[in-house]
Amino acid sequence: MIEHSILFEKSKFESLSQSSIVLKPHGGKRQLKESTISAVPAEPGIYVLCARSRFEDPKNRTGINLLLSSLYYVIYVGKSNDLRKRLKEHIKASHNPDLSRYIRGLDTNSTIDFWCFTCPAEQLNEAESHLISLLNPATNKINGARILEGVPASGYRSK
Numbered sequence: 001m002i003e004h005s006i007l008f009e010k011s012k013f014e015s016l017s018q019s020s021i022v023l024k025p026h027g028g029k030r031q032l033k034e035s036t037i038s039a040v041p042a043e044p045g046i047y048v049l050c051a052r053s054r055f056e057d058p059k060n061r062t063g064i065n066l067l068l069s070s071l072y073y074v075i076y077v078g079k080s081n082d083l084r085k086r087l088k089e090h091i092k093a094s095h096n097p098d099l100s101r102y103i104r105g106l107d108t109n110s111t112i113d114f115w116c117f118t119c120p121a122e123q124l125n126e127a128e129s130h131l132i133s134l135l136n137p138a139t140n141k142i143n144g145a146r147i148l149e150g151v152p153a154s155g156y157r158s159k
Contacts, residue, residue, distance in 0.1 A: 021127045023117040026083075032103065032112040034091060040084040044121040046128055047083060048135070049076040049090070049114050051102065074135040075102050075112070079128040083116050098139040 023046060030036040032049060050072040076099050080086035090103060103112060119127050132140050 021123050023119050026116050029113050032114050037087045042082045042084045043118050044081045045083045045118040046079050047116040050074050052111055074137045076137050076139050077131045079124040
């Protein structure tokens with residue numbers, strides 16, 4: 001079975017793994033919705049939001065169908081002094097219009113999942129910068145870089 005994975009440049013990953021940043025995973029992958037956020041700690045940390053295709057053909061769970069159902073597209077990396085509160089804010093509204101469109105406008109063949117990591121407050125800025133550089137999320141604006149400039153992730157359907 002294919003595990004969910006994200007591809008990134010080896011050199012950028014090595015720079016993060018050699019840093020002194022302490023990221024402690026909290027739980028595993030969760031779908032971004034009110035009921036799953038209640039288990040997130042109200043502590044400082046980093047979170048990663050990803051879009052995942054729910055394209056599946058129940059009669060054919062091999063080959064391209066299996067591959068498509070396992071791919072993630074990183075859409076946002078964020079930091080907060082209170083992870084639970086910040087993720088709830090993303091569901092209700094977002095200061096980032098591009099991210100809001102993803103959260104509210106993804107078509108029925110996609111879902112948004114997230115991972116969160118607790119982190120010492122004094123390391124939040126450095127950890128976020130490293131992960132943004134590593135993952136190049138579609139809606140982060142710190143570096144201004146986009147995977148496809150001005151084009152939302154596949155699976156997004158504008159209304």
